[in-house]
Amino acid sequence: MAVLVNLTISTYIKMTKFSELGLCKNLLKVIGEAGFDSPTEIQEKSIPFVLKGKDVIGNSATGSGKTLAFAVGIFEKVTKGQGVQALVMVPTRELAEQVTKSLRFFSKYYDFKTLDVYGGVSISEQVTKIRKSEIIVGTPGRILDHLRRGTLDLSKVKVLVLDEADRMVDMGFLPDVETIVKRCPKKRQTMLFSATMTPDIDYMKDKYMEHAKQIEAESYIDAGKLKQIYYEPPNHLKFSLLCHLLKQDKTNLVMVFCNTRMNSDMVADNLQRFGLKAMAIHGGLTQSKRKATLEDFHAEDVQILVCTDVAARGLDIKNVSHVYNYDIPPSSNDYIHRVGRTARAGKEGKAISIVTNRDYENFRKVLMDDSLKIIEEKLPDNIEEIAPRFVGWKKGFRGEGRDSRGGGSSRGGGGGGSRGGRSFDRGGRRDSRGGSSPRGRSFGGSSRGDSRGGSSPRGGGSRSGGSGGGARGFQRGGSGGGQRSFGGSSRGDSRGGGSGGGRRDSRGGKSFGRKRR
Template sequence: MATARTENVGPMVMGLNKQNGQLRGQNKPPAVQPARQAAHLRTVEASSLETTGKGASTKGNEFEDYCLKRELLMGIFEMGWEKPSPIQEESIPIALSGRDILARAKNGTGKSGAYLIPLLERIDLKKDHIQAIVMVPTRELALQVSQISIQISKHMGGVKVMATTGGTNLRDDIMRLDEIVHVVIATPGRILDLIKKGVAKVDRVQMIVMDEADKLLSQDFVVLIEDIISFLAKNRQILLYSATFPMSVQKFMAKHLQKPYEINLMEELTLKGITQFYAYVTERQKVHCLNTLFSRLQINQSIIFCNSTQRVELLAKKITQLGYSCFYIHAKMMQEYRNRVFHDFRNGLCRNLVCTDLFTRGIDIQAVNVVINFDFPKNAETYLHRIGRSGRFGHLGLAINLITSEDRFNLKAIEEQLVTDIKPIPSSIDKSLYVAEYHSSGADGDGEDKPERQQDST
């Protein structure tokens, strides 16, 4: 990896041990402006901002229009979801009717609410068996979805939601399933294990949701998914949500879905609200370029992507040597540390997160307004998922790509496939493109004031 020359960099302070993913820079750079309150916003899928402009236009529906239980509506409004997003408008009434759904929508557009609201509405508290399963490809997404469902249903008088994933104690899950559970949110391997042990009884499940269906139906998971489906009743409802629609999803749909209602919001939503730039650099210049970006951008929170776990740890160490606090996360870390990093970053305890593509799937952190591809991805699908971490529904975001000579062909191919324009990075980036305060106030943000160092919030 490239190295950067830094003068007078103090010793690095680390948390519990090397693998916990939380690195802290001893020397904090001077800050002109305090950390934005946005870093501490609740993580919600649908913004309470207007759903026009940078997001997609809506039909003007209200959540009250869907005849939902009053207790469920209370939870929805307490989450800050004032009006349904486009995917929620399209999805909720169809899901309530019991029909199968295939929905294509970008991450950050309210997909979790689109399936959790009808799922929770249809739970019958008089029945003490598992009634719905939500399957997701990563442990972090399972935890996020379970937290959202618990929050939404907290006034419903006893809806029991359980998250179960690999990397956690199987005995704890077995004991939990000995009690009443209505909704299971799971990664495929763990739920299949519990089903085969006879612990998770799924023969009366009425609804199964597959979030990030393109990933769940890839070669990594498809055998497990088919096995799980075989244990379900024939008349179950299946809801598929996917940003992309590869052949694997088409084959599964043809085999298992009955006249599905198809929703496609991708063209309208794909990259709106996200301004994309590239910086042409050599490998040795990357860390220096990153340091320059940190000193000049007004970052609420940033996510920085590398293409390997080794490069994640090396870069995280470099960032702390530059004087910035930094978390990192990758699949080879112990699960308890992954959970802690995810939770603390989501709650705004650190400004920067370095990660692999583990973190691209459906993770919703609204304070993230800058995504940096330290290593440029190989394909358009990965690029779309990565930069979707910024510019969440109704918000602004900035995506910056560090491009070497080897990446230039991928850059051109991804621009063509996504029908988007990735421009050379200017000497000064207009803050109104990615900072909400500047956007709403109309400030020019063109660099007249002094460049702002980001302030660590740790």
């Protein structure tokens, strides 16, 4: 039986209608025409404070309805023809376009002008439109460009919104954001929305907000309908497994996440070769190409969107049934952002991670979030015979094929890599990069650990390669009894200390062995 990720199972019951929130007639009219009846949790909890002019921090994910929550505050304070009075900062061009589209929709019966500003398009055209706009939605980089050119005046801003603030921090925009915030009047209403609450978000709250009301909304994801699994194929079958699963599973729209632009392009290209409707989207594409790809995906002309985290951030796409982690993200926050694209609005969803030896370190970091419970799935029978192989290799691509750092097959029987690997218990093969297994399997039967160390995200143990005596189980400490854990008979890594189930590794990371379900 699959173990589901625990992302706060929803216990929220809607008790309020929009008509009870004190919204003005123009906004209620638009909401009614759109067929909305009851507000989402973030809307119901935050709108009363927004209408009172309070600073608000909303802990809410993409797709939760937060745009309407801050739109209410903007429409209450903005007056036509008095310059830019509301500024919404977002991390990406796509999110700028999406928020602008929503604000224009909700302001249908207002006479406001909303403009999105971002890089990759003519700045001179933006200058002309800024003079006629009351609301600006933009990325920090382009907003700062306008401020330095003197083409954007923020001295009349009454409402400041930082949307997807955690991602702006992740992308390195915090210095730009701070510079821009300092150019706004101190007397203003500030609203900050973030899917995760981090120390940087706390810093921004303390420095730039006054007596902020913090609103926490339960995840928009239906955790009871989200199945999360991972496969652990050999390196040379990574793409083959992805392609096989995409062809076998009955899906609606699919998002495949990669960590680099190159991987996104190569995976999309190869999926197309095997007859799948796939397109890549990332920051290296032109704005027109990105826009066209998204439109095709929304229209379901393209079924599979292969993307990077940055390109997908903030996109609210309905009917995504499957999310694939072709590359494992570097943190649990990124992982949660990815899988949050599916299992929405009462629909079932599936998140599949493909973990090869190159992904072990990232997977270990993902599993540091104790709320995540992801089960291992057995590889399909005869995967080597039935799955298509990757073609069109480019130097540096992280996908199917032998590890360039070692001549041995990742399937077993090959020799060690040039950097020295460690012996796994699958028949004495050497991993060509010396990575460790996320499943916490014991290393080596009788052989000594890797001279370089490395930790297992699933199993306990120090950064040693000590053997586990064949014990295979997710127990936190101890070995044997048909369980996977580190402790065993052979000695530990010469650098990492002896092995032992459930110990902290030498770098301070914790053990993630768990009972298998």
